[in-house]
Amino acid sequence: MKDYYGVLDVTATATPEEIKAQYRQLVRVYHPDRFMNPLDKVFAEEKLKEINEAYRILTSHPNQMDESSASGAAPKPVIEPAWIDFGVVETNAKATRSFLVHNQGGPAHNIDFIYMEKAWFKVGNGRPATEEFPVPVIFDVTVDVRKLAPQQAYQGWVDVDLDGVQTRLNLGVRVAPVGKAQKIGRRLTIAAVLCCLVLFAGLALQFSGAVAMIKQTIQPLPQTTSLPRLTADQLLFVVDVNNQPFIYLSQPDGSNQRGLGIVGSKPAIAPNGRQIAFVAEVDNAPQVFLADADGRQLRQVTNSPEPKSAPDWSPDGQLIAFTVGSNEQSHLRVLDIPSNRFYDLPNKQLGGVEHFDWSPDGRTILFDVKQGDVRSIYRARPAGEDVQLFTAFDSSEPAWSPDGTRVAVASPKGIYTVDSQGRDLRQLIAVPASSPAWSFDNRRIAFLSAQDSADGALNVWVIDADGRNLQRITDEGALKFAWSSASQRFAYITGNPKEHDAILYLWITDLQSSPKLLAEMSGTDIAWTP
Secondary structure, three states, rough: OOOOHHHHOOOOOOOOHHHHHHHHHHHOOHHHHHHHOOHHHOOOOOOOOHHHHHHHHOOOOOOOOOOOOOOOOOOOOOOOOEEEEEEEEEEEEEEEEEEEEEOOOOOOOOEEEEOOOOOOOOEEEOOOOOOOOOOOEEEEEEEOOOOOOOOOEEEEEEEEOOOEEEEEEEEEEEEOOOOHHHHHHHHHHHHHHHHHHHHHHHOOOOOOOOEEEEEOOOOOOOOOOOOOOOOOOOEEEEEEEEEEEEEEOOOOOOOOOEEEEEEEEEEEEOOOOOOEEEEEEEEOEEEEEEEEEEOOEEEEOOOOOEEEEEEEOOOOOOOOEEEOOOOHHOEEEEEOOOOEEEOOOOOOOOOEEEEEOOOOOOOOEEEOOOOOOOOEEEOOOOOOOOOOOOOOOOEEEEEEOOEEEEEEEEEEOOEEEEOOOOOOOOOOOOOEEEEEEOOOOOOOOEEEOOOOOOOOOOEEEEEEOOOOEEEEEOOOOOEEEEEEEOOOOEEEEEOOOOOOOEEEEHHHHHHHOOOOEEEEOOOOOOEEEE
């Protein structure tokens, strides 16, 4: 039987209204008039036929019950969503979210809930999602953080039991820092106790002269050897759901798209595929978080007030680098996971950092620094030692080749490569370009450039590492791209982000066949699993 739900990219629990809304959206996305390339038009026409067929079949069966729902079959509870992130909740506050329980199996009579120990949430009474049918059922779940510690992240679960058949709903919440009034009250209550502790313990504060090391309060990170693992060559991207950024995962061919239940952006996958680093806002400040590959075990690893962005793992998975601050005040911060130490580099007087890249052996970080209108590239050890100028000309966006022998850099005068010491300069193209990235086999370099573009739009180009065989990949503009580190698969984003309520489009190709539309997005965050 054909998977019509998959054709429309909806779950089997989708309501008729959700199916109709998704159908209208897909018709707009795949309308042939949107495509200029003849091959793209043919692809869109065939896709539109599939979409129309799926919509006709699904809307002719309003109960949306799977064929497996025969009377002799056991119940099969399905939860949508299977992971709820409450986001940041103020101390002494509550928050409520809804979820849906559907039965895709045989008849059932009772729905029960089995809670974890010391549950900090409660499921309320259910109500039918539609008047016509008893299922699916909508439940509200409310979190109460009054007994939870502030400025911490928590995970929990509750099992949904349908006549003895169970499935699990996972939940997460981040508790906001204590408010000013609460802090004053607590300080008055414990002031005398603190004074006694100081007197009897002889507490001394020691200030280290090592400027590079920064200490923050972070949660201990567990061992990851038993965690689930993402396989290589999968794609992470961010989709706007109810005005919140959710991280999604897709197979390399665009199939099996699913949300991880993580509210955040800038995802980066650990080299072992078992953890994801990402950025999410806490108290209006972007913070770096870690989560297991299945979206569970959420952990906040930074809490300083400066904005943060672009987390990236070291090749051995022991360090995470990310930018801190904005504009000319931005710099790199490196988290040493085993020791829970942070290092800042370079010296803030050097200039603002925007792009950086780990060497394949993890011993060196290259980063660009803006000094006035000129950018230069520096190199340093992860702990901030041995900072040296790497390029002596206007250059930025360093990108190491996978074998560590060459580095591609962008410049107003084109794309260049240098050796691992910043020498042996070679110019590949002589037009302004940006965002160089190597193929997994070291043979080709992709970049963005507006050359041959009448309207000045950037497009993706690919060139051999020796400067031959220049190839244009996109024709209608591109905002960002990402090359898989395990294959020739290539993802890129199109659209106009300046439009009101702009919708961006994520495409995937292997550079040999026609691009395939993967998803609609509201941002430009994409990342391949290593």
